Amino acid sequence: xxxxxxxxxxxxxxxxxxxxxxxxxxxxxxxxxxxxxxxxxxxxxxxxxxxxxxxxxxxxxxxxxxxxxxxxxxxxxxxxxxxxxxxxxxxxxxxxxxxxxxxxxxxxxxxxxxxxxxxxxxxxxxxxxxxxxxxxxxxxxxxxxxxxxxxxxxxxxxxxxxxxxxxxxxxxxxxxxxxxxxxxxxxxxxxxxxxxxxxxxxxxxxxxxxxxxxxxxxxxxxxxxxxxxxxxxxxxxxxxxxxxxxxxxxxxxxxxxxxxxxxxxxxxxxxx
Amino acid sequence: xxxxxxxxxxxxxxxxxxxxxxxxxxxxxxxxxxxxxxxxxxxxxxxxxxxxxxxxxxxxxxxxxxxxxxxxxxxxxxxxxxxxxxxxxxxxxxxxxxxxxxxxxxxxxxxxxxxxxxxxxxxxxxxxxxxxxxxxxxxxxxxxxxxxxxxxxxxxxxxxxxxxxxxxxxxxxxxxxxxxxxxxxxxxxxxxxxxxxxxxxxxxxxxxxxxxxxxxxxxxxxxxxxxxxxxxxxxxxxxxxxxxxxxxxxxxxxxxxxxxxxxxxxxxxxxxxx
Numbered sequence: 001x002x003x004x005x006x007x008x009x010x011x012x013x014x015x016x017x018x019x020x021x022x023x024x025x026x027x028x029x030x031x032x033x034x035x036x037x038x039x040x041x042x043x044x045x046x047x048x049x050x051x052x053x054x055x056x057x058x059x060x061x062x063x064x065x066x067x068x069x070x071x072x073x074x075x076x077x078x079x080x081x082x083x084x085x086x087x088x089x090x091x092x093x094x095x096x097x098x099x100x101x102x103x104x105x106x107x108x109x110x111x112x113x114x115x116x117x118x119x120x121x122x123x124x125x126x127x128x129x130x131x132x133x134x135x136x137x138x139x140x141x142x143x144x145x146x147x148x149x150x151x152x153x154x155x156x157x158x159x160x161x162x163x164x165x166x167x168x169x170x171x172x173x174x175x176x177x178x179x180x181x182x183x184x185x186x187x188x189x190x191x192x193x194x195x196x197x198x199x200x201x202x203x204x205x206x207x208x209x210x211x212x213x214x215x216x217x218x219x220x221x222x223x224x225x226x227x228x229x230x231x232x233x234x235x236x237x238x239x240x241x242x243x244x245x246x247x248x249x250x251x252x253x254x255x256x257x258x259x260x261x262x263x264x265x266x267x268x269x270x271x272x
Numbered sequence: 273x274x275x276x277x278x279x280x281x282x283x284x285x286x287x288x289x290x291x292x293x294x295x296x297x298x299x300x301x302x303x304x305x306x307x308x309x310x311x312x313x314x315x316x317x318x319x320x321x322x323x324x325x326x327x328x329x330x331x332x333x334x335x336x337x338x339x340x341x342x343x344x345x346x347x348x349x350x351x352x353x354x355x356x357x358x359x360x361x362x363x364x365x366x367x368x369x370x371x372x373x374x375x376x377x378x379x380x381x382x383x384x385x386x387x388x389x390x391x392x393x394x395x396x397x398x399x400x401x402x403x404x405x406x407x408x409x410x411x412x413x414x415x416x417x418x419x420x421x422x423x424x425x426x427x428x429x430x431x432x433x434x435x436x437x438x439x440x441x442x443x444x445x446x447x448x449x450x451x452x453x454x455x456x457x458x459x460x461x462x463x464x465x466x467x468x469x470x471x472x473x474x475x476x477x478x479x480x481x482x483x484x485x486x487x488x489x490x491x492x493x494x495x496x497x498x499x500x501x502x503x504x505x506x507x508x509x510x511x512x513x514x515x516x517x518x519x520x521x522x523x524x525x526x527x528x529x530x531x532x533x534x535x536x537x538x539x540x541x542x543x544x545x546x
Contacts, residue, residue, distance in 0.1 A: 174372060
């Protein structure tokens with residue numbers, strides 16, 4: 001039956017085409033941003049090459065990349081304290097955020113006493129407090145960590161409170177009807193169901209932690225990527241400064257990626 | 273309807289497993305107060321299946337929560353098994369409209385959840401939980417997460433959870449109203465089987481007339497604003513009930529009589545009952 005075969009060939013042909021379209025569709029979320037970035041970098045390179053702009057004002061990407069590889073050991077050694085301090089600030093923010101959220105959710109009185117003050121405190125631009133932290137805590141990592149912590153913990157707190165309160169009203173009734181204590185409800189029901197919310201908060205907090213530490217390093221440090229960026233630009237080494245920023249992006253990606261990975265693992269546990 | 277007896281007051285109060293005496297509820301909202309329940313007298317005998325039937329917002333769920341000890345009555349008193357009900361008690365099992373299972377726990381762990389909250393030994397109840405799951409046909413799903421189960425299966429797991437700590441009274445707040453009609457019929461059969469097997473007392477809140485008639489020994493109609501119980505109708509069908517009784521003229525006559533009762537109190541008020 002030649003006609004039937006021809007017809008099925010046509011159908012198969014279209015299916016194959018469909019498959020191609022689909023795999024292309026699936027790749028675009030990765031291809032398009034990469035292509036956009038490459039176009040931007042090429043345009044930047046071309047601009048530097050043709051406009052004759054001074055490399056101290058705007059070094060071409062190729063020069064930044066060259067600096068990055070040439071000074072990699074230096075840049076890497078400065079990235080270590082930045083990464084560690086960001087991580088510590090983030091972890092402290094998680095503890096403080098979750099702890100305060102638990103207190104606020106457990107006790108109405110504590111909530112009434114604390115919540116407006118926490119919001120008010122959040123309204124102060126943290127950067128304005130940085131000089132005070134130096135007065136109180138010196139120029140060591142304590143003052144940078146405290147500063148970064150204050151920048152970081154609020155989104156954690158907000159997200160965790162939202163998560164802890166997200167629990168279904170009937171679930172809470174069930175808990176009460178079987179005589180569960182408030183702490184049991186907190187740890188067996190509220191915290192586990194808050195996990196997706198907590199991770200949303202963590203994703204914001206980890207980026208803020210890096211910002212906090214970098215700003216702290218701008219103000220006080222002798223080490224770290226923030227210090228290196230400031231130091232290099234004060235010596236008119238704009239390419240090195242930008243190479244340090246490249247490293248900072250890598251650090252940010254790794255830390256954010258770690259949180260995102262954690263989220264995936266927890267999601268698997270959560271949904272089964 | 274010669275076979276149905278209508279009374280507004282329950283007979284001998286001492287006989288009753290659940291006893292509400294002039295129970296009323298007023299919600300204070302800011303400066304105004306809303307009277308949700310005017311005054312309710314009701315009694316449920318031990319082992320009886322009683323439905324509270326009424327339109328949405330008639331206070332029947334509030335009344336159920338008061339019987340559960342989860343809300344306090346502003347008037348009157350509730351006793352269950354002869355003891356006043358003023359706080360939650362573990363001789364009661366509860367089901368809600370949604371199964372409210374914990375998504376990060378297996379079905380078996382969800383069924384054992386009340387045991388864990390009561391700090392009773394889990395291993396001692398494990399076999400009971402598995403038996404309950406087997407009764408509702410979920411034994412093979414004990415280790416599955418709720419996400420992998422259909423709505424009806426989840427609600428069956430919720431029945432098991434409500435019964436795992438061997439309560440004597442099962443309170444249900446429109447437990448099947450979120451399910452499709454076919455699943456709902458299955459759930460009614462499954463519920464009756466559980467109720468007969470475990471010989472518990474059941475108080476069931478619904479806004480479905482047919483569901484109330486199919487399940488119950490007695491249907492109490494709640495209506496009005498503020499609401500009271502406006503009818504108390506005995507359902508005479510033999511147990512165990514077959515689904516075919518839904519097609520008999522007697523069944524439909526009972527449904528019609530109940531619909532009339534609700535309509536009488538609410539004529540022209542635009543309240544929907546189905």
